[in-house]
Structures are given as C-alpha cells and as structure tokens.
Amino acid sequence: MTRPIAISDSANFYVSAERIFAPTLRGVPVIVLSNNDGCAIARSDEAKALGIKMGEPLHLIRDKVEAHGIHVFSSNYALYGDISRRVVEVYEDFSPSVEIYSIDECFLDFGGLRDREAHARALRKEVLRRIGVPVRVGIAPTKTLAKCANEIAKKNPIFAGVLDMMDIRISDWLLPLVPVADIWGVGRKTEAKLTAIGITTAADLRDMPLRQARAIGTVVLERIVLELQGEPCIAFEEVEPQRKGMAVTRSAGTPMADFDTLFQAVTAHATRAAEKLRQHGLVAGTITVFFHTNRHRPDRPQYAGSRSTRLAPMSSDTIDLVAAAKRCAKAAWPKFGASSYGFTKAGVLLDDLLPYEARPLTLFDTLERPTALMAALDEVNTRFGKNTIVLVSEGIRRPWQLRADHRSPRYTTRLSDLPVVR
C-alpha cells in the first residue's frame, strides 16, 4: 500500500492567531487585512457567513464592517510566522517527517500507524492545547487526495476536523461530492475548460482519459488525474528545495511622484531583500526593479517600468544591491512626462540565487567589501530594532510607507509589545 500522507492546516489561520491573544473575539466576526490595509485576506467563519469574500477590498465592505461590528486587524506577519513555527514543533512530535508547505499547512508522513484517525485527533487536540489554534487533518495515499480529504473535512462538520481517505471505498463515496474547482491545482481557467466538457466533480476528473487531461491542462492536469486515482506524482519533500528567486514588493501609502521618493522606496525594498538573502545564507546573481502606476485607475496616465541587471560578483551586500537597484530604477524611469504619473507600487526581485559558499569567486574577490560590515549591520538592527541603521537614500519621512492602522502587538517576538500588568 502507498504510504499515507496527512495534511494539516489551520482554520482561518491569521484570524486564529489573532484570537490566541484576544479570546473575546471567539465567536464574533473578525477579518485580517492585506498589507496597506487593502483587502480582507483572512475571515473568521462568522465573517464568511456575513458574505465577506476572500480578497475583497476594505473600502467596498466598510458599511458591512460597521453595521455588524466586524473586528478588523492589519496583518501582523511577525506574529503569524512565529505561531506557525510553534505549530510545526507540535507536528514534529507526531510525525517523523514534516514538509512545510505554507505558513499554515504541513504535509506529514503518517506511515506505520495502527490507528491514523486516532493519531490525527490526538494531534489536533495537542495543537489546540499548546498553541491554541484549531487545525484540520486530511489523510490519503497522495497529496492531492489528502488535500481533498482536508477540504471535505473543512466543509462538513460531521467529520470533526479529521478525514482518513486511505480506503478507496471512502474516496469513491466522497469524490463525487467535491466540486472540481476545489481540487488543489485546478484554478479558474482550468475549471472553465473542464466544466465546458462536463467535468464538474473530483470523481469526473479522476475518471478522465489521461491524454485528454494533458491536452487540456498539460502535464500538470495529467498529474492531478493520476493523483486522484491514488498514484503519487507529487513527491514528499522534507528538505526545503533551494529557492530560485526572492521578492520584496510593496504598494505605496501615497503615490510616488518623483524619482527621489521612488528611489527611497526602492532602497528600502532592496535593503530588506539583502537582509532576507543574508538570513538564508544566499547571494543573488540578478536584480530587477519594477514600479507602476495604479492599474485600478485606467482613467489616469499609466506607466510600468522594469529593468534587470547582473550582480557581478554575486552579492547579498545591501550597498551592492542598492547601487544596482539605483541603476535599474534610473534606466526604467520615464524619459518624459514623469511628473504626470503617480507610482503606487514598486518592487525588487532577486534571481539566480546560490548559497554564499557556492558563489563563483572573481579575480578581484579579495577586493570585495568584507562581510563583517553587513554582519554588524544585521546585529544592530536585530538588537535595537528594525531600521536602527539604514542607508540614507532610504530617506527619513518615508511618505511611501504603507498603512497598518489596525496592527495587533507582536506578542511573541517583541518584549516591548507585551501589555504591562500592574
């Protein structure tokens, strides 16, 4: 028999994380906003019941928020990241092999267990007891089927958060009830194509001819069909694969109208990107800078600029990256009429990443800036707080900085954010 794979995911993870520190918000509608307080990206069950959609802009649901007293949080990634790490620690007590799939989902090796369902229920109980967030578990011979089981458990309270679909009779019974759009890897476009030829459920898709699946959705869809049949095509990856690229992109709080302001934002993004590289022990070979106007306002003049350049030698040095980013930003800046544009988003992308030790050395390698400088910078900014030391080209006023009017305290990662009890 194929080895059982479980997927455990947290219900409305960001909302659940906020509720750990605000227990009075259990049972009441809560949403968490995207960066810049733009859209609702997590909703409690109560908020979903009020018709708040995933990704809905806050300014379109303001009335609803006020009428129903929906509690609103800005996103607090420092908190969610830390809670996520703690949840994974519990998972590791329940499985010899854990693959972190996203901030709120892990695949677990559930092989060799006498009673998988009891094990999953014990895991749920322990995560709730130690961390305080509810999770759901789906178990199946393949990742795609496990995701299906998880989805079914999510939608049907009768399963009480755990569904084991290792038995083929269970999936034969349940897959006809799963809409094709709910399958992992089937998005809007593929759903439309499948519906057009009468394939509307997971069971229909499972029974589709492989050749036809490939013709409609390339090998990606063909693999999904095989996975639904119980044949594993998507490997369990316990060790994190070497990542290929890295991005830091942000909307601006207020539109950026001149080069200096844009370059301040680009400096901040490149600085953050360099920090992330160093945290991961990587260097980058290519940097791209992009920026564009507000695409939701076609009535206004539109411009999108983007430029890439090689980093030679490959680097994770803030000063190198900012210098290269400046060249890109200048090259991409509009040649005329610049003052008529308001740039609302800018970003820095890094590609061709390699571990620092594996970077190709150049003839002039010994002339490179010593890494001690960046190490000192990181240490100061860790010990005394973000942005204690920045490049001056980042500016002081930061007019591009985004909004976060409803951010909760970083309870688990900032001592100074803890409430003082007298």
Next chain:
DNA sequence: TCTGGGGTCCTAGGACCC
C-alpha cells in the same frame, strides 16, 4: 526557383498556490 535537420538554452508569459 531552389535554401537541412536536430539539438540546447533562455526568456516571457500563463496558470496556479497560499
């Protein structure tokens, strides 16, 4: 008028995920 065949590598864009 006629003008090979087969391979690799790279990139841009599409689709999808959370």
Next chain:
DNA sequence: TCTGGGGTCCTAGGACCC
C-alpha cells in the same frame, strides 16, 4: 479617496550551435 505579497512550475518560441 481606498484594491496584497511572495512563491512555483510549465510551455512556446526565439537564438544559437553544429
């Protein structure tokens, strides 16, 4: 007035090579 951010994988087509 106000619409997120950070990833992955796949394919087609062009450039280039012999």
